[in-house]
Amino acid sequence: VFDVGIVGASGFGGTELLRLLARHPSARVVVRAAASQAERRVGELAPNIPAELGDARFEAVDLDALARTDLVFLGTPDEVSLELAPGLLAAGVRVVDLSGAFRLPADEFDRWYRRPHMAPGLALDGATPAVYGLTEFNREAIVTARLIANPGCYPTATLLGLLPLQELIVPEGIVVSGLSGTSGAGRSTREDLQAAIVHGDVVAYGAPLHRHTAEIERQLAGGAEGRPIAISFTPHLLPMSRGLLATISAQLLPGVGQAEVDAALVAAYSHEPFVHVLPAGTFPRTKAVHGSNACQVSAVVDPRTQRVLITSAIDNLGKGAAGQALQNANLMLGLEETAGLDAIGVYP
Amino acid sequence: VFDVGIVGASGFGGTELLRLLARHPSARVVVRAAASQAERRVGELAPNIPAELGDARFEAVDLDALARTDLVFLGTPDEVSLELAPGLLAAGVRVVDLSGAFRLPADEFDRWYRRPHMAPGLALDGATPAVYGLTEFNREAIVTARLIANPGCYPTATLLGLLPLQELIVPEGIVVSGLSGTSGAGRSTREDLQAAIVHGDVVAYGAPLHRHTAEIERQLAGGAEGRPIAISFTPHLLPMSRGLLATISAQLLPGVGQAEVDAALVAAYSHEPFVHVLPAGTFPRTKAVHGSNACQVSAVVDPRTQRVLITSAIDNLGKGAAGQALQNANLMLGLEETAGLDAIGVYP
Amino acid sequence: VFDVGIVGASGFGGTELLRLLARHPSARVVVRAAASQAERRVGELAPNIPAELGDARFEAVDLDALARTDLVFLGTPDEVSLELAPGLLAAGVRVVDLSGAFRLPADEFDRWYRRPHMAPGLALDGATPAVYGLTEFNREAIVTARLIANPGCYPTATLLGLLPLQELIVPEGIVVSGLSGTSGAGRSTREDLQAAIVHGDVVAYGAPLHRHTAEIERQLAGGAEGRPIAISFTPHLLPMSRGLLATISAQLLPGVGQAEVDAALVAAYSHEPFVHVLPAGTFPRTKAVHGSNACQVSAVVDPRTQRVLITSAIDNLGKGAAGQALQNANLMLGLEETAGLDAIGVYP
């Protein structure tokens, strides 16, 4: 049994990791660090966690304790991850970072996050770079990685939809609409995330410069005829807790039709345990993957416009955060990739 | 005081008209026809309507009674509107039709609705065509119209966002994401509209051949360099009752920037009572217009991609259906355009 | 036209008053004070308020400006109301206080609010006591009042259900379940009011010592055989923004049946513009009164247990706060009681 630690254990990503790891066959949580919530009972912030675990208390961040674990999940803000990761790696601990700290080359980070990257050697183009943890497309590197940049929620859904079709589409004019439940914003007391305000409402935000835009573009670059990619990405806040749908529209190359699109998706995912391709005309729904690590993808070609419509649904705390983090950790620890992740979505 | 009738009075559009007309200064409802719900108390289906009106009963459709009114609202399915409108017009009654029956040229109707149009003379390209009732862009024709094709909910939000910018954008590659509460589907017992299924879920549907696509394209044709328009439109069902947001992405012509976009929106709407332009970076939210006839529009330019992101929020039963229908009826009857429509959105 | 001021104008009660007063025929808001939000645009916190009013800014609290108005609404915390009310009254300004500051006798306030009442002369048993503003039961005193203790949301719904039946029930064993949308908790960034936490969840809170318990008991005392009343009240937080339902169970006196209960409700409310009695077996629903000042009440007798079940629905920001405050203000200013309050609930 491996010992793992979580920093930022009281956040939504952190408590989801606690939930998943409570049923993991070969890993156990030995450190639950949460700077601002230290000393509070786990069950106070995560009332779903049964008493034996719920009675534990969040701890202050203690690097020595973390250094004794096999792997640490960082569910921390970018700046905290940048601060903690180098030391943990130096201590020989594997790290899965759920923040945006290591998802971009350093210079792009500087531009999109509007501050200098404090650990450029670990950035995507650094000397000992983090591995981008979109498991299905990076499995080999993940197995031997020491530091995983766990993908953002919107990039996960978008890339799982777009990457298999990359050779079939024109790299310009890709439009992505992201629809997310509010847990994606983290445990936050921001005034616009109050229940009374969010309920019965929908609103776009953050466009056109949301940071996930750069993360998506980075992963698409190189495909799509080798030309630079610029997507138009608009995230929206939806009146629900969990669930994320990416609705993607892209121009197909001349001559590409439904058959080629279907074939590309099947080729990419027919052996994947977590990505389920639905037939064209059946649309993924977020509640079908609620509480699970699954992703549903579907693509339909519009011959009128020669464009493809791709929709991709995940649980933003599952495959979009803690679920994928655990999937990557399983690989890093030499475990079955699906260990602790076999839950089926809770529907309806 | 004008006498008006409603057919389909028990549908969501119909009961919203009953709510609005109950407070109208110079119109009163004298016929509440509802084929399948005839004899049921109004208050049973519309428990918000106070007793004096709520105790009335829905009636069977009686053409003679309707012929004695000044104006009839048809909140009926397309095929019923096609059947009723000619007779009402022949009897000298003005008609505002909330269905899709008269929103397209007859040949396009045939193609998108997959059956022949039964009253082609009243279609948009007919001998005595209906007037498309997007009030802000067709006011003059509405004043003298006898038959209004009241716009669909998605087209209303989309066109109010796109029409002012028509001369500034490339006609290809326009992508529209429509996000709607489920009341937009009408009073329906479809299995996928049950509360237990809709709650906490989001799903796309109907794309790429949703009928509102044709309606939007028809109204955009002629603008945008005179070239034919083909949009990519994806509607989504959201876990809320009312509210509709259109998120629109379009390529700007070279050299067009935020200043030109802002100027175009201000020019279009600065004197409009119901369309409110929000500054770039402030995003419309559907709950701000909940229960009202207002529309909020905002546009932000992305210099990285030279695209514009437009978001437009309405209440699908307000400006997207009954509200706009009443706005048009006011004009047809020579009344103040805003009569009975001064409610402010109920927020939060 | 009367000039009114609002202190606490940025709270949910405050912005609802702004919404209602924007359409009031004979009152206008001349002061919008909001201590912590001063200088922010009204439209930023109340995006439903159209631009002409939305562009105004909240102001710091300025007693001189308030002293020049005819009436001030206090949408402030108890302690601020206790501080402001005496000065405003001394300046000759009428005051409608939406807080709990003046709803109890001073000694009960001390006990339930756990601190000494700072203006006991204005408490319910003081020398110049506030008038409890449950309009339907206190109209005469309200007309000449200088200070109104506007009822709490749960007490409003509960008392409108119970008061007419007071002579028919046993004063012991009254059980009240209160179900409220989260706007009742005010504009708050409390961690348990985040959308991600509230969505899809229901939880009781505050029982058995919620302060509204004392407020309800105080108004019932004297009725019900003159014996002291002690109710069991449990409030619940529901996953919705607005709406409050009180479900009340009380033992009927021997021999009392449905006929007596019906007669009592009809006698109380048949001429009331805002309270609507539904027949036994038809249950009030909160959405029927969404955004309005209405209350729906219904009572059904259970002969098996000789108990009566009363349910009572209001909009907690309407009849439960701002609506009733305006109803009271109308009476104090000699205006039509219903002025500015004729909106019908937005349903569905």
Added chain:
Amino acid sequence: VFDVGIVGASGFGGTELLRLLARHPSARVVVRAAASQAERRVGELAPNIPAELGDARFEAVDLDALARTDLVFLGTPDEVSLELAPGLLAAGVRVVDLSGAFRLPADEFDRWYRRPHMAPGLALDGATPAVYGLTEFNREAIVTARLIANPGCYPTATLLGLLPLQELIVPEGIVVSGLSGTSGAGRSTREDLQAAIVHGDVVAYGAPLHRHTAEIERQLAGGAEGRPIAISFTPHLLPMSRGLLATISAQLLPGVGQAEVDAALVAAYSHEPFVHVLPAGTFPRTKAVHGSNACQVSAVVDPRTQRVLITSAIDNLGKGAAGQALQNANLMLGLEETAGLDAIGVYP
């Protein structure tokens, strides 16, 4: 590995059983019967079920196929259960019935269901009576039972709260408020269960003669001083999909206080895997048990009124239906009681 069948497999209880059994270590579903939905793909109605199982089709009811299984779950309407159960039992198959068919003595069934019981020998007071499947209070009988009357959702939550306190309370004046998500009404196209109507609304229904009243009273009879019990039960429809909270108020016997109440709950549940007692003042929340078989219970004494307030939260499709059915089936088949039921609630 045991073979089990499900009749009514397309209902919400049925698809939840499919979800649970898909991960069960020693049982597999070999019959998925669904009269009205026969021939439809499982995944069409249960899009969460992954393809290998989702591609199966619901079957017509085939008694021979069912007779070859070890155990059948009946997720059918009462009348269908009454028709199917005798034959299955005769064929030697164990039956867990999720309907109300066998939860009452025959004469009470006749009275509350308003039709004669068609299999009185299997009713609670019959010759070979069903065993009431409230697992925690009936474990011994369940192990050897051939027919389980699986408890209703409201009775499960209410009885888990009340039964341990039965000796401490007065049997009169017990008031229960039930708050349920709409999945409790089953897969239904009733007009009042449409999403547009349910969203943002709360309403009571069915009181005072909801059938679960009799089921609760029956299980309480005999306790509480041996006197007959009559409870006042009011169910409510909440704007959420899953989750059920029972809020219970009862008069305590003189001298009983918080200590006695706490002791009784701890004695009842300290060794139970699925029932979690929260300390007085911490209130159960339905989302903490979302998707799980857990129940959270808490009780707080009000010395002012000498009453106890008990709240009890379950997932109505988990412990309130399919979860408890599987818990009972595990016992009947000699398996670990918790097999396939170790999921932790999905929160937030």
